[in-house]
Amino acid sequence: MTVDVGKLRSLQELVAIVRTRQALGERIVFTNGCFDLLHRGHTRLLQHAKALGNLLIVGLNSDASVRLLKGPSRPVLLQDERAELLSALASVDYVVIFEEADPSRIIAALEPDVLVKGADWTKDEVIGRETVERRGGQVVTIPLVAGCSTSRIVRRIMETVHPQQAER
Template identity: 80%
Template sequence: MTVGIDKIRTLCELDAIVRQRRALGERVVFTNGCFDLLHRGHTRLLQQARALGDLLIVGLNSDASVRLLKGPLRPVLSQDERAELLSALTSVDYVVIFEEPDPRCVIEALEPDVLVKGADWAKEEVVGRETVERRGGRVVTIPLVEGSSTSSIMRRIMEMAPPQHAES
């Protein structure tokens, strides 16, 4: 069993690992996201995703791709911090950081058997769906945890912060 930061791999390394594991008859599950300010919605999704196969690979948006998707103030945590947090979870077997705004290239390279997203995504809209289904795989959406999001955590933090007074 791989532990900690040893779980953070390049796409090339993961390609070899996936081939080996698939040769053993194991099912590969893939999900992806920004995972900024890890919360229980994230951990529940990852636990449920892991239960759908033998190997869970998490694609992590790089800092640059998060900024493109979420704006200049994000991510709160760097890609290295986010990758290390994800790698500490027992449900996660491997983490791969990708630079693009979406994980299409990772999905095409790894060809997972199961592609998982939160239920805020319609299955038809999930990036990589065609690649997975063409190989006989499936797309699974997992229910969201009400009130669990990075944005809601950030709002609560801002509400708790003392008001800033302008200097005279």
């Protein structure tokens, strides 16, 4: 069986797509994250984000940038696996992988109309806020789903597999 990863695009490809769609009057929504061990908190955020516009682009941290942000034991799933999982979601139109610790370069290039993050970020903390608002766009924070986090899932797995290690 062949897997369609047609949603995974380069930044250059996405810039062209975004400019065309914005010229048609469509609203482009952007969010980003590690999306390591995809869970319902992620899927709900992505569904809410998609509802804010016509096209949802997800910036995905590369394996190297996840390690930089989360430590040497992460990611659990490699970037190709995470990109494929995101691409399988109906709410996601495109995925772009970025190497940096933050998505500011991607946001500056894409110039989305709406920038979305989880409510664990205040609007003032959202990277790319100034870029988006300068163009008249908006920043939206989506409420978190209580108890949903990759770190919590990893802890539960460790408690199940290695109960003594999880206590450390």
